[in-house]
Amino acid sequence: MDLALSPQDEAFRDEVRRFLDENLTEDLREAGRKTGGVFADVDAGMRWHKVLAKRGWSAPSWPTEYGGTGWNATQRYIFARECIAVDAPRIFAMGLRMVGPVIMKFGTQEQKAKYLPRIVAGDIVFCQGYSEPGSGSDLASLKTRAVRDGDDYVINGTKIWTTGAHVADHMFCLVRTASDGKPQDGISFVLIDSMKTAGLTVKPIVTLAGDHEVNQVFFDNVRTPVANRIGPENAGWTVAKYLLEFERGGDAYTPNLYARIEDIRRIAREEASDGTGRLLEERTFAERLAEAEMEIQALEMIEMQVLSDLSRGKNPGAVSSAMKIRGSETLQKLDHLGVEALAWYAAPFEPEARLLGNNQPTVTPEWGITTMPLYLNNSASTIYAGSNEIQRNIIAKAVLGL
Known part of the structure; x- marks a missing residue:
């Protein structure tokens, strides 16, 4: 494999360097240097997301039709290397990296129009509701339950190790909607449009390093519209596996x-x-x-x-x-x-x-x-x-x- 940059790639690298030099303020660089966990200072990360969005560079791996850059693999790699080299703060990107690609593939046109532009712009921030006490690596054993009530699902249960639940305003979540057959067959993938929804409680978990990045989230009759389900009911395991491919290998x-x-x-x-x-x-x-x-x-x-x-x-x-x-x-x-x-x-x-x-x-x-x-x-x-x-x-x- 030839890793030498083409003249076009070198020109792109120089463009990225100029942009970073002009837009990365010292406090943003400080936030990048002082990152000791999953993401940088939240306010700094949000500000940097907005700067990138204004330039059209907040979604490097997304196609242009959804507001992404349309960059090729080499360009995305160059951009990542240059950002890290100058201490650009790491943005909280679960929307960009995880749920965004899921909505592109499995979402309705209405869901794409509702969520994708706001994710790219940094106007909404998602956290991930997957793991539960006793359902981490064995994710299919999850017990958080969603029962349909008219046009809503009513959710009860708990999620744990929820990174950024205290700063996010949205959540994508795996819930059990059926108990028959294999555990994987009764799971649905739903979105919750507000972390301030009645019955939803976020409790902090402070790490050994003294950071508050993860949380436990409790659901007590939390309602979310059926229209917020991504993909068919009880087909959430397929959606979840697709998302995990991007979580593990998308960046x-x-x-x-x-x-x-x-x-x-x-x-x-x-x-x-x-x-x-x-x-x-x-x-x-x-x-x-x-x-x-x-x-x-x-x-x-x-x-x-x-x-x-x-x-x-x-x-x-x-x-x-x-x-x-x-x-x-x-x-x-x-x-x-x-x-x-x-x-x-x-x-x-x-x-x-x-x-x-x-x-x-x-x-x-x-x-x-x-x-x-x-x-x-x-x-x-x-x-x-x-x-x-x-x-x-x-x-x-x-x-x-x-």
């Missing part, structure tokens, strides 16, 4: 991994080794860093193929599971190296250091304030979006025929 992992390895190099240039000189010059550490970089390069080859397939309208399929496994495990390997490089400075608990505008002295050096939070928060990366054990089962069945 590139390697731009973030390359950025992480540069963060570790920065730390290793500053910190001393056990002997003399800097840690980056220590042979054992340098070899482990080089090994991790080779893993990133190998994953990059898979990603480029998947992005190329997506640009031709082909779904990621089981290869998205392979990407999820390699991406999450390589990320955790880098996080381990980062903590090891920072050594004792990784120990202080200083979540306030990652607040925008914080100017108080910290124990941990500025170059390492996200190292331990990333290590702690990314420990879940091999679990969320379907545990890596489940991904290996998918590969065994879909690819190896076992």
